[in-house]
Amino acid sequence: MSIQRPRGTRDFLPEDAWRRNRIRTAMQGTAERWGYQEIATPTFENLDLFTLKSGEAVLEEIYSFKDKGGRDMALRPELTAPVMRMYVNELQNAPRPLRLCYFGNCFRYERPQKGRFREFWQLGVELIGARKPDSEAEVIALADRMIRAAGVKGDIHVGYLGLVRSILAKIGSEHRTAIMRMIDKKERDRLQEYLQEIGADHLGIMDIINAKGRAALDQAEAISHDLERVKVQSPAPAASSAFSTSEGRASARINREIEAESGLNEFREMIDLLDAYGVDATIDFEIVRGLEYYSGTVFEIYASGLGAQRQICGGGSYELASLFGGAATNSTGFGLGFDRIMEIASIEETRPAPVVLVSTPDARAAAIKLAEKLRDLVLAAKIPVVLDVMGRSEKAQLKAANVMGANYAVIVGPEELASGRLNLRDMKKGVQEGLSLEEIAERLMFGS
RNA sequence: GCCGGGAUGGGGUAGUGGUUAUCCUGUGGGACUGUGGAUCCCUCAAGCUGGGUUCGAAUCCCGGUCCCGGCCCCA
Numbered sequence: 001m002s003i004q005r006p007r008g009t010r011d012f013l014p015e016d017a018w019r020r021n022r023i024r025t026a027m028q029g030t031a032e033r034w035g036y037q038e039i040a041t042p043t044f045e046n047l048d049l050f051t052l053k054s055g056e057a058v059l060e061e062i063y064s065f066k067d068k069g070g071r072d073m074a075l076r077p078e079l080t081a082p083v084m085r086m087y088v089n090e091l092q093n094a095p096r097p098l099r100l101c102y103f104g105n106c107f108r109y110e111r112p113q114k115g116r117f118r119e120f121w122q123l124g125v126e127l128i129g130a131r132k133p134d135s136e137a138e139v140i141a142l143a144d145r146m147i148r149a150a151g152v153k154g155d156i157h158v159g160y161l162g163l164v165r166s167i168l169a170k171i172g173s174e175h176r177t178a179i180m181r182m183i184d185k186k187e188r189d190r191l192q193e194y195l196q197e198i199g200a201d202h203l204g205i206m207d208i209i210n211a212k213g214r215a216a217l218d219q220a221e222a223i224s225h226d227l228e229r230v231k232v233q234s235p236a237p238a239a240s241s242a243f244s245t246s247e248g249r250a251s252a253r254i255n256r257e258i259e260a261e262s263g264l265n266e267f268r269e270m271i272d273l274l275d276a277y278g279v280d281a282t283i284d285f286e287i288v289r290g291l292e293y294y295s296g297t298v299f300e301i302y303a304s305g306l307g308a309q310r311q312i313c314g315g316g317s318y319e320l321a322s323l324f325g326g327a328a329t330n331s332t333g334f335g336l337g338f339d340r341i342m343e344i345a346s347i348e349e350t351r352p353a354p355v356v357l358v359s360t361p362d363a364r365a366a367a368i369k370l371a372e373k374l375r376d377l378v379l380a381a382k383i384p385v386v387l388d389v390m391g392r393s394e395k396a397q398l399k400a401a402n403v404m405g406a407n408y409a410v411i412v413g414p415e416e417l418a419s420g421r422l423n424l425r426d427m428k429k430g431v432q433e434g435l436s437l438e439e440i441a442e443r444l445m446f447g448s
Numbered sequence: 449g450c451c452g453g454g455a456u457g458g459g460g461u462a463g464u465g466g467u468u469a470u471c472c473u474g475u476g477g478g479a480c481u482g483u484g485g486a487u488c489c490c491u492c493a494a495g496c497u498g499g500g501u502u503c504g505a506a507u508c509c510c511g512g513u514c515c516c517g518g519c520c521c522c523a
Contacts, residue, residue, distance in 0.1 A: 004496085007514060054523040060449095061521075078523050111449085113517065291523065308518065335523090360482065396477090398484040406484095413482060427484070 008110070008118025023345050024103060024338065027123060027146040034142050036101035036125050041082035043105070047072040052323060053081045054291065063107045075107035079122050080333060081320070087128055088326035097130035103338070115309035115340045123341075124315075126333035132317055133266050135332040136297040137273030143301060143313055143334050144279050151346035154301040154312055156279065158271070159287030161316075162263040162296055163208065163220050170230050171200045183209055184288045203230065209286045216283045217268060224264050263296065270297055293318045295330070305344045312340045354384040355444060356401035358394055358425075360413040367412045370422070370437060374410070377441035402427060410440060 005011060012020060028038065047064050063075040076082055079102055091098060103123045110116060125142060127135045140158065147154050164183070168176045175198055182191040183205075195201040204223035211219045274281055281299070289298045298316030306312070315334025322328040357374070359367035367387060375385045386404070388397045394411070401409045411423035411432070421434035424443060435443065 004514065050523075057521095058523060061523090080523080108522080110521075111519090112515085113519095116522085289523095309522090311522085314522095358483080390476090393480090394482050395480070395484070400484085402484045409484085411483070415482085423483090425483075430484085432483085 006118070008112040010117060010119070018351055019345075019347065020338075020342060022347055022349065023150045023342060024123065026149040026347075027336070027341075028101060028103060030146045030149045031101040031125055031142060034099070034138075034145075036099040036127075036142075039083065039086065039100050039102055040104065041076070041079070041086055041102070044073050044075050045082055045085070047074040049081050049085055049324070050074055050077055053293070053320060061108045061110055063109055076104070077106055077108050079104055079106060079124055079335060080126065080318075081324075083126050083333075084320045084331065085324050087126075087329075088321055088324045091128075092321075092326055092329075096128070097135070098128040099125070100128070101125040113309070114307040115337070115343060117339060121338035122335045123338045124333060124335035126331055128321075128331045129329050130332075132296055132330055132332070133270040133273060135330070136270045136317055137277060137279075139315065139332045139334060140274060140281065140297075140299055141277035141279045143299075143315065143336070144277075144281075146336065147301065147313065147341070150341050152303055152312070152341055152344050154303045156281040156299060156301050157284040157287050158274070158281045158297060158299045159283075159285050159289075160220075160264070160267045160297050161288060161294055162267065163224060164205070164285060164288060166224070166227060167203050167205055167208075170203060170227065171198065175200070179205070180288055183286060186286065203227070211285070213283055216285060217271065220285065221264055221268075267297060289314065289316060293320050293323065295319050297332075299334070303340070303344055306340055309337075309340060312337050352381060352383045353405050353407045354386050356397065356404065356406045356409045357385060357387050358397040358401065358409050358411045359388070360394060362414055363412045363417055366417055370410075370412060373437055374441060377438065378444050381445045383444055398425075408444060 032038070047062070050058055050062060058077065062077050065073055067073050083100060083102060087098065087100075101124065103121065105119055105121050107119055109118060112118060123146075125139065127139050140156065144154075144156060164180070168179060171179070175194075178194065179191065182194065188206075188209075192201070192206060195203075195205060204219075204226070207219055208216070208223060271281075271283065287298050287300050289300070294316045296317040299314070300311055301313035302310045303312045304310070313334055313336045315332070317330060317332045319328055319330060321331070355374070355378075357367050357371045371385050371387050378385065388400070390396075390400070392400065394413075398409060407427055409425045409427060411425055416422045416434070419434070420436065422437060422440060423432045424435050424440050425432035
């Protein structure tokens with residue numbers, strides 16, 4: 001019995017690995033052309049980093065362990081927290097804004113299913129320390145372009161937490177988490193009942209989440225305007241005093257209130273900027289992305305063809321730097337589910353076929369040197385040049401070349417070495433021709 | 449954590465209680481000592497795992513592992 005690979009992990013065979021690399025390069029190249037610089041963080045971090053950001057509840061799904069020094073460590077379950085930790089540790093004095101991108105494996109102890117694995121890859125960007133509407137529009141537009149670079153079409157839904165939060169500020173704080181949760185879960189009926197029970201059904205929450213697109217924005221503004229005349233229900237603590245910086249280790253999920261100003265004008269500004277980028281996005285206040293460190297615009301992108309796990313991207317503006325001990329800094333970013341992208345990515349390219357250098361035993365040493373030279377000559381086209389290492393007959397070498405998918409073989413024996421003209425064999429046409437190594441390289445790269 | 453369907457050479461498969469475990473593909477070699485793909489021959493190589501039932505289990509039953517799909521969750 002051989003050893004099996006761990007549950008929820010995958011092996012990537014040469015074809016898979018090549019495809020993954022192509023698509024990763026296409027998407028990351030897009031980010032780099034927008035000025036985002038790649039960074040990398042450790043595969044494991046102190047466990048606290050993640051419980052601080054996401055709460056103790058994540059412990060159930062985190063790969064955590066004690067190292068030999070007794071420290072609590074965790075395989076990273078996501079990349080935003082490590083990136084922000086890195087920012088706080090060593091980039092707080094870097095010129096603003098910071099445009100960072102990353103690609104890395106993450107780990108979650110979950111039940112595998114379509115588009116969900118225990119080791120998975122996230123590709124994302126963070127834009128740190130810039131003005132919100134501009135940052136948000138740029139980041140959403142970039143997400144759109146990166147997905148397109150992979151040949152994927154997604155539906156972008158953009159929401160805004162400020163409005164819902166400002167409505168919630170008028171409701172007793174004990175109801176807020178439950179309401180946010182029901183919105184996120186799309187439990188319309190229960191939400192409606194709940195709002196009626198607590199006498200908050202006149203505040204417009206249902207109207208907001210039911211409206212979609214431009215109409216939603218107009219509706220939001222009307223509701224926001226009405227809201228100014230609504231009295232705050234008790235008990236309603238002042239929004240900003242609930243979070244005490246002296247308790248810096250509190251989870252972002254608990255006891256942490258982001259200012260509840262509606263800020264709808266900034267959201268509208270951001271939407272107008274998105275138009276300038278030519279991004280087709282649906283305004284959707286139902287997107288709330290549960291966690292409290294999100295501070296304004298949030299967005300998600302969905303694609304079809306993925307079964308139950310349709311979301312391929314999620315992001316928004318947030319403030320995490322202060323949670324990790326830095327100065328409060330606005331950031332906007334997103335993470336893309338790379339494995340889900342791979343499921344639906346369309347690329348037409350095929351990898352370059354190898355060239356096989358076939359030699360007789362007495363020409364082997366010369367063939368090695370010729371192969372080296374030929375690799376340099378065809379470097380730009382990334383054409384692999386391979387030699388036989390099986391001690392095979394010339395016939396068997398050609399057979400192997402055929403199996404490998406080679407379009408050309410270069411045949412080297414005593415006669416070719418004596419004349420300096422190597423035999424370039426076209427494997428498709430079955431014809432061959434005596435040429436110099438340089439001529440062969442030309443032929444391989446540019447055809448005949 | 450829950451529900452359903454699965455697991456036979458490297459890949460794809462047949463076999464519903466007794467077979468030297470089927471076939472295709474693949475691997476390496478050969479027929480063919482300087483020229484590939486055809487054909488033929490040889491070779492390599494398999495019932496997830498642990499129990500149970502039985503004279504006898506790949507086959508029936510139970511536990512586990514892993515895979516596929518869904519629920520929960522999704523930072």
